Amino acid sequence: MFRGSFTFFQLCLHGDSLSSSIYTLEQAILRFGREKRNGRRVVFTNGCFDLLHPGHIRILEESRALGDVLIVGINSDESVRILKGEGRPILPERERAEILAAMECVDAVIIFDELTPRETIAALLPDVLVKGGDWPGNQIVGREEVEAAGGRVVSVPVVPGHSTTAILEKIRQGTRAASAES
Numbered sequence: 284m285f286r287g288s289f290t291f292f293q294l295c296l297h298g299d300s301l302s303s304s305i306y307t308l309e310q311a312i313l314r315f316g317r318e319k320r321n322g323r324r325v326v327f328t329n330g331c332f333d334l335l336h337p338g339h340i341r342i343l344e345e346s347r348a349l350g351d352v353l354i355v356g357i358n359s360d361e362s363v364r365i366l367k368g369e370g371r372p373i374l375p376e377r378e379r380a381e382i383l384a385a386m387e388c389v390d391a392v393i394i395f396d397e398l399t400p401r402e403t404i405a406a407l408l409p410d411v412l413v414k415g416g417d418w419p420g421n422q423i424v425g426r427e428e429v430e431a432a433g434g435r436v437v438s439v440p441v442v443p444g445h446s447t448t449a450i451l452e453k454i455r456q457g458t459r460a461a462s463a464e465s
Contacts, residue, residue: 304384305392308406315352315391319410324350327409327425329400331358331447332379333372338415338445345439346413347388354391354407355383356400365398373451399424408432416440 306314315325328346332339332355347353357379363372372379380392395403404412404425412429416438420426426436 304390305380305394308393308395308403311354311391311393312406315354315407318352323352324410325352325354325407326350326411326413327354327356327400327404327407328413329356329358329395329403330415331363331367331372332383333363333367333374334447334450335382336445336447336450338442341442342413342415342439343383343386344388346411346437349411349413349437352390353388354393354409355389356393356395356403357383358398359394359396362396362398373447401425401428404428408434410434412436413439 319325326346326349328342330339330342343353343355357376358366358372360372360376363376374382376394380394383389384392393403397403401424405428409429411434412423412425414423414436418438420436420438423436423438429436
């Protein structure tokens with residue numbers, strides 16, 4: 284969950300604060316519960332989104348196309364460290380949230396502390412839950428809650444060759460190659 288307020292605000296070109304799209308879970312429920320009551324389809328996806336790459340862009344754009352509102356849950360720094368190991372995340376949670384919030388296809392970003400977004404999904408109960416195709420259907424966290432509430436779960440194919448881990452490995456290899464040439 285989001286822990287505190289921003290001490291800085293960056294303005295978009297059109298004058299809106301990027302942080303205006305970063306919500307606590309409670310704020311998102313209040314804001315987007317109204318959207319659902321007004322017949323708009325709320326979509327949720329989640330991930331670490333440590334270094335944004337084409338695979339992330341594709342899942343976000345395809346997620347947004349499935350509804351009227353896209354809420355993106357991102358793992359907090361602490362949960363990324365536990366899931367991905369030391370040295371991760373590369374970008375702190377506030378920067379990752381701000382980058383995602385600046386994307387046209389993203390309506391809201393929620394930072395969650397748990398290792399999985401189950402509690403966030405159970406509280407939001409989106410109409411559509413989206414995950415990358417690298418997750419087997421029976422292992423998609425929140426599936427039971429969303430389907431029990433009448434929603435659906437969609438698996439989006441992953442873009443081969445794109446992952447934060449692969450990007451970091453390329454960087455490490457480049458660093459080693461440059462050191463060997465010196």
